[in-house]
Amino acid sequence: MTGIPGHLSAGRPVPRVEDETERRVVMMCGIAGSGKTTYAQELERRGYVRLSIDEAVWARLGRDGGELDPEEYADHQARAEDDLWQELVRLMRAGRSVVLDYSFWRRATRDRYKALIESHGYRWELLYLKARPETLRRRLAARNALSGPNSVTVSDELLRSYVAGFEEPVGEGERVIPQE
Template identity: 45%
Template sequence: MCGVAGSGKTTFALKLEHEGFARLSIDEEIWSTHGRFGVDYPEADYESFKEQAEVKLRGELVRLIQVGRHVVVDFSFWQRQRREEYKQLIGQYGGEWALIHLKVQPDELRQRLLLRSVRMDANAAFPITGEILTRFLNGFETPDGEGEWVIEADMT
């Protein structure tokens, strides 16, 4: 999965999970291990918790590939370099990757994130302010020529 916060990665990944895929989510790993951002742990701890969660989930990804499971990796993958690293990792262990880019216009993202901000779950645990969303949008390296499948949000 690849997309900015609010693009629908988790919603799509949950559908795949219901079809039998194993789903790996950094947000849910942090939530289950450490709780809610800014409530159960200080903001300063988030980056190290995120790194720990990713190390654990990379190991789980390899294990699942080795036993022949289909896996959906519910991360943002906003950097091309990170996407390439995971493609190589998956290939190294005999898996086949598919890069699904969920593309949503900024105004729609803002609406979705407003709705998400009132929920109390793992995917709303890290609040995305307007300022953070702008940074995410400016820093997101849109896949182009990476073998991606693009799914655009229907704005109707």
């Protein structure tokens, strides 16, 4: 396996999801650079449908959303999330297992998705990829040199705001996967 050094793909196995045969939605949770996309891509190789907020924003813009001012980016992100919400519903109705490659920063957002998932007779699994800020900085420095829908540029200033605004899941049924 190849990938950015220090990510799950750097030669280490990806931990198993509880029961990959059951109808479920895996909710990736963590700050930019924590390894969510790498993990979600591995689940995609195992048969999950991956819905990525970063890829949806890139498809709308045709470029890195990190180049926009924060308000404009937030607007594109909100529209992309609305589209992906509808796609998630469609996929659950079709009986597909899904991995949501989002950050799930806010507990209220996580709770809203959990309710939607349960209302369709699915189980959810909240995977929190927990990383220290210095780990995130190191990974983002490597990622920022790349271009593409899964390489949204995150400056040190933006990372600080992400860390400050992140509502860490505690007691929500999450599974914590520590990152180095």
